[in-house]
Amino acid sequence: MNLNDISLFIRIVETGSFTAAAESLGIQKSTISRRIAQLEDDLGARLLQRTTRKLKLTDDGEELFARCQPLINELETAKDYLATNQDHPRGRLRITMPSELGVFMMNDVVSTFLRRYPDIHLEVELSTRVIDLIEEGIDLAIRVGALADSTLIARRVAEVNRGLYATPEYLAKHGTPKTPDDLVDHNCFGVLKADEHWTFENWDSSVKVNGQLKANSISFIREMVFQHMGIARMPRVFCRECVQEGVLVEVLSDYHCPPFEINAIYPSKRHLNPKVRLFIDHMMEMIGDHPWVSEKLVTPGEVAADGQAISLAP
CATH class of the missing domain: 3.40.190.10 (Periplasmic binding protein-like II)
Known part of the structure; x- marks a missing residue:
């Protein structure tokens, strides 16, 4: 019985498929199939029931996985420990x-x-x-x-740390908010999957903001702010030079956004x-x-x- 094949079997079970295991290990799927078949021959037991949709462990496969996973993990940890604690970790x-x-x-x-x-x-x-x-x-x-x-x-x-930013042109057209509650009247850009309620450390209640845009990139959101379209909550350092150049204005700076x-x-x-x-x-x-x-x-x-x-x- 080859320990490398046992380790490969553990990886297949952990990832849920031959394909995922092959991708994570950087080897061919056909190589994995061949080695698992050899492992099953060596043990004289079927370990996996393979269908077009999913894998299912046999009773023997479940027993082997339960007994060997902790051992394989310990071996991998020991190998990593030895490699890392050499003069030149690798x-x-x-x-x-x-x-x-x-x-x-x-x-x-x-x-x-x-x-x-x-x-x-x-x-x-x-x-x-x-x-x-x-x-x-x-x-x-x-x-x-x-x-x-x-x-x-x-x-x-x-x-x-974060702050709220807009262009002078946007504020000249739509007005500058004086308190967090004023944000309900503004186009506030947000991050995808983030809460639409903005909170402030020195303001009693959260504010439900509304905006035309959500994105998963702060860089893209900042570019849209440059188009004089709204207010966005962004890292201060990300906007510091723009504020110094007069391209952006920090609004509600007396109200602190949670970092x-x-x-x-x-x-x-x-x-x-x-x-x-x-x-x-x-x-x-x-x-x-x-x-x-x-x-x-x-x-x-x-x-x-x-x-x-x-x-x-x-």
Whole structure:
């Protein structure tokens, strides 16, 4: 019985299909099929019932998965630990993060990490979609905003201050809001899937805003604000130069928008990949001096994404 084939079987079950396992591992689907067939021959047992739509574990497959998954994970963790604690840590690290966070904030973190650890190979997916880390074989996600999925572990990295911005031309035509309640009479651009109720730290009630536009890109929203079309809530540093040049005006600056969180996320079902630890530690070293960051948050431990405390392993 080949341990590599056992590991491949575990990966298929975790991802839910031969195709997903092949994509996450970077090998051909036909190779996976051949190796699983060989594993079944070696064991003299059928492990998977394959149909055109889904996979189903046989009783023998369920038994093998239950017994071997913890062992394979321990072996992978030990291998990663040894590779990472050598003088020259090596191996692959897969990360996902929103596009603008990657381009405008994490670029320095990634470039300095690669220089610091030349034998670690990063695969970075810039995407706004919420990726299933386990299913797609992602080691670490950098996400923006509050979290709700308790199957993940989160480490809050930083907070970023925001403000409300419009062009002088828009305000000359539509008037300048004096209090948050005045926003109901304005075209307020928002982020896709975000709450339409805007809150302020020094205003008693939230304001339900209305707007013609929602987008998943702050850069695009800012471009639409440049067209004198509305008011948008954006990171202050993202608009600072435009305010200095007179292109944008910060409105309601006396009313403080809550900052948004930046979190590092990884699956709680596995031990922390030591290369993830290296990246998180490096990011925490770098990010505190970044102009986007309002406050560096060095927490004593990770927390589950639903807010429950998780002990931090040394």
